[in-house]
Amino acid sequence: MSTDLTSSAPPGDPTDLPPGDTSGDTPGDSDRLDRGVLMIAGVVVLGAIMSILDITVVSVALQTFQQEFDATAADVAWTMTGYTLALASVIPLTGWAADRFGTKRLYLMAVGLFTAGSVLCAVADSLSTLVAFRVLQGLGGGMLMPLGMTILTRAAGPHRIGRVMAVLGIPMLLGPIFGPIMGGWLIETASWHWIFLINLPIGVLALVYAMVVLPQDRVEPSETFDWVGMLLLSPGLALFLYGVSSLPEHGTFLAAEVAVTSTLGLLLVAAFVPWALHRNNRHPLVELRLFQNARMTVAVIAMALFAIAFFGASLLFPLYFQQVRGEDALGAGLLLAPQGIGAMVTMPVAGLLADKRGPGKVVMVGITLVTIGMAMFTQVGADTSYAYLLGSLFVMGLGMGGTMMPIMSSALQTLSDHNIARGSTLMNITQQVAASIGTALFSVVLTNQIKASETAAAFLGLNSQLSQAGGEQAAELRAQLEAIAPVALPELADAFATVFIVGTVLVGCVLVPAFFLPRKPPEEPVDPTAMIGH
Numbered sequence: 001m002s003t004d005l006t007s008s009a010p011p012g013d014p015t016d017l018p019p020g021d022t023s024g025d026t027p028g029d030s031d032r033l034d035r036g037v038l039m040i041a042g043v044v045v046l047g048a049i050m051s052i053l054d055i056t057v058v059s060v061a062l063q064t065f066q067q068e069f070d071a072t073a074a075d076v077a078w079t080m081t082g083y084t085l086a087l088a089s090v091i092p093l094t095g096w097a098a099d100r101f102g103t104k105r106l107y108l109m110a111v112g113l114f115t116a117g118s119v120l121c122a123v124a125d126s127l128s129t130l131v132a133f134r135v136l137q138g139l140g141g142g143m144l145m146p147l148g149m150t151i152l153t154r155a156a157g158p159h160r161i162g163r164v165m166a167v168l169g170i171p172m173l174l175g176p177i178f179g180p181i182m183g184g185w186l187i188e189t190a191s192w193h194w195i196f197l198i199n200l201p202i203g204v205l206a207l208v209y210a211m212v213v214l215p216q217d218r219v220e221p222s223e224t225f226d227w228v229g230m231l232l233l234s235p236g237l238a239l240f241l242y243g244v245s246s247l248p249e250h251g252t253f254l255a256a257e258v259a260v261t262s263t264l265g266l267l268l269v270a271a272f273v274p275w276a277l278h279r280n281n282r283h284p285l286v287e288l289r290l291f292q293n294a295r296m297t298v299a300v301i302a303m304a305l306f307a308i309a310f311f312g313a314s315l316l317f318p319l320y321f322q323q324v325r326g327e328d329a330l331g332a333g334l335l336l337a338p339q340g341i342g343a344m345v346t347m348p349v350a351g352l353l354a355d356k357r358g359p360g361k362v363v364m365v366g367i368t369l370v371t372i373g374m375a376m377f378t379q380v381g382a383d384t385s386y387a388y389l390l391g392s393l394f395v396m397g398l399g400m401g402g403t404m405m406p407i408m409s410s411a412l413q414t415l416s417d418h419n420i421a422r423g424s425t426l427m428n429i430t431q432q433v434a435a436s437i438g439t440a441l442f443s444v445v446l447t448n449q450i451k452a453s454e455t456a457a458a459f460l461g462l463n464s465q466l467s468q469a470g471g472e473q474a475a476e477l478r479a480q481l482e483a484i485a486p487v488a489l490p491e492l493a494d495a496f497a498t499v500f501i502v503g504t505v506l507v508g509c510v511l512v513p514a515f516f517l518p519r520k521p522p523e524e525p526v527d528p529t530a531m532i533g534h
Contacts, residue, residue: 039213040155041167044148046206047111048171050199051141054118055083056179057186057195058134060329064192069127074249081245082131086138088237088432092285094146095425096225102217103154103421107147108210113140115203122196145172149424151214153412159355161409166351169405170344178340180318181333188330229285232272237429240265241436248443286429287422290415295518296423299411302363302513303427304434306403309506312438313374316446316503317393320496323460324382324489338390342397350402351409359406360519366406367510369399374507377500382489403510410517438506445502449495456495459488 058079065076097106117137124130148168156164186194243262250258276284291297317339321332346366353362373396380389408427415423450456459481466477 037152037155037160037164038167041152041164043107043206043210043213044152044168045171046202046209047107047114047144048148048168049175050111050114050118050202050206051144052171052175053179053182054137054141054199055080056175057183058083060180060183061187061192061195064187065127065130068192069130071127075127077245077249078131079127079134081242083134083138083141084245084432084436085238085242086135087142088241088429088436089234090139090142091146091425091428091432092233092237093230094143094428095287095422096283096285097143098147098150098421100225103147103151104210104214104217106143107151107214108207110140110143110147111203111206111210113137114144115140115199115207118196118199118203122193146421146424146428149408149412149427150421153420153424158413161413162354162359162406163348163351165354165405165409165412166347169347169351169401172404178333178337180329180336184328184330184333224283226281226283226285228275229272229281232268232275233285236265236268236272237433238265240269241433244436244440247440248447251444251447286426287419288426290419290423290426293414295414296411296426298513298516299407300427300430302407302510302517303404303411303430305506305510305513306367306407307431307434308438308441309374309503309510310370310400310404310438311435312442312506313500313503315439315442316377316496316499319446320380320493323463324380324493324496335386335390336393338394339397339400342394342399343401344397346398346401347405350406354406354409358518358520359410360514360517362402362406363410363514363517364511366399366402367507367514370396370403371399371504371507371511373397373399374500374504378497378504380493380497380500382493384493407514407517442499442503446495446499449498450492453488453491453495455484455488456492459484459492 062076062079065071065079069076094106114137117133117140120133121130121137124133149165152164152168153161182198183195186192186198239261243258243260243265246255246257246261247253253259253262272286273288275281276286276288291300317336318329318332321327321335322329327335350362350366373392373394376388376392376395411427412420412423450460462477462481462484466474466481
């Protein structure tokens with residue numbers, strides 16, 4: 001039987017618990033989240049806010065980057081792609097590094113790296129240096145979420161994971177909604193530099209807070225590093241995600257840049273699987289033997305399907321408000337607020353119910369509400385009432401608050417202490433890959449739907465020209481837009497409605513794995529890797 005010598009402390013050792021936390025004595029002795037766990041949750045949420053907001057905040061600055069650096073849309077897209085690829089490359093290393101060096105030390109390093117990268121991005125004087133510093137940001141940001149999940153799960157114990165995951169879910173669900181609002185406001189009122197500088201005070205606060213609150217690491221560095229796994233999995237994920245992220249630009253899987261890179265990435269990931277499962281490989285970079293745990297397997301499938309639908313559809317809502325209803329980035333972001341409000345209403349209740357009754361019923365109800373809200377958007381037109389749209393988003397938000405984090409808590413509740421870091425790493429890889437696939441998929445479907453309507457495509461083309469025109473040319477373009485708008489806008493709305501049908505079907509598919517999630521409180525943690533080598 002394999003023994004992990006690198007976990008931060010034995011699961012029941014009260015000396016490794018934060019101040020005020022008594023959950024380590026006997027699981028379930030203290031059901032409520034005490035002061036110690038809440039303080040640790042504050043540290044983790046700060047880090048998650050920086051990492052998640054940064055992805056969506058930058059998305060609204062792409063046009064500004066084009067003008068600032070006199071670059072093409074494809075060039076400035078690397079400010080997003082570089083960050084995503086760095087994020088994906090470093091996530092697989094997090095589980096090993098957390099066990100090897102300790103979660104507190106690694107968390108401090110990740111926050112420091114992300115904050116330093118943010119400051120450097122703010123002072124970048126060329127597009128190439130900005131992309132390079134975004135990669136540095138991604139290396140730090142990629143570790144923050146899996147580390148945060150590991151720290152919170154260990155602090156709370158298996159019987160309170162649902163509630164602490166609900167706390168962590170706040171930035172995960174609200175980031176994509178409020179990121180564009182913050183980004184648009186900072187660019188309009190200050191400059192693009194401030195979308196990065198805003199991370200400096202948050203990062204410094206997070207560093208000081210973490211140093212004071214997080215318990216000291218107690219590790220015995222004896223676990224070997226899986227060099228072969230790193231050479232297979234990290235570049236494999238990066239190549240696959242690069243290929244997928246290139247898909248919207250080319251519009252087809254057959255484009256060489258898409259097909260070659262994504263296929264090569266998949267081959268490297270596929271080669272990692274037998275290596276990770278080999279009986280002599282006791283410490284693979286990502287512990288695939290966790291799939292011997294049925295709850296983990298079902299949760300991973302549910303998370304993958306939900307992330308594809310949720311993050312893919314998240315792209316559609318602001319685009320609909322901007323392209324069909326004529327809202328600016330800030331206005332579109334504000335109109336998404338009901339989704340965040342709905343999530344905040346249900347998230348705490350969903351976390352409590354997931355702990356008390358198991359996540360199965362909670363997730364089923366959540367997915368049903370998301371499906372209803374998404375289905376309402378399949379009926380959108382060019383003049384659909386805002387009350388209907390905002391009500392749909394609120395219903396969807398209610399469902400989201402009861403979906404993502406209960407799925408994650410279902411996966412982590414039954415893992416033994418030394419497998420928590422590996423489990424959170426696996427869930428974060430799943431989420432990142434699925435989110436990239438969803439974004440690319442929905443972008444391609446929407447683009448093809450718009451191309452099917454010559455009038456709608458012409459309308460968007462004229463709009464794009466208008467954003468860069470001035471004087472008489474701008475007046476002429478506005479006249480052309482007004483002339484074709486009565487025909488173009490309904491056709492454009494129909495294109496969005498069709499893509500929302502795809503989103504509705506994908507969200508509905510999550511009901512299948514959700515049906516198999518447990519409907520009772522978690523049992524004692526198990527170790528699916530305990531028989532390695534036997």
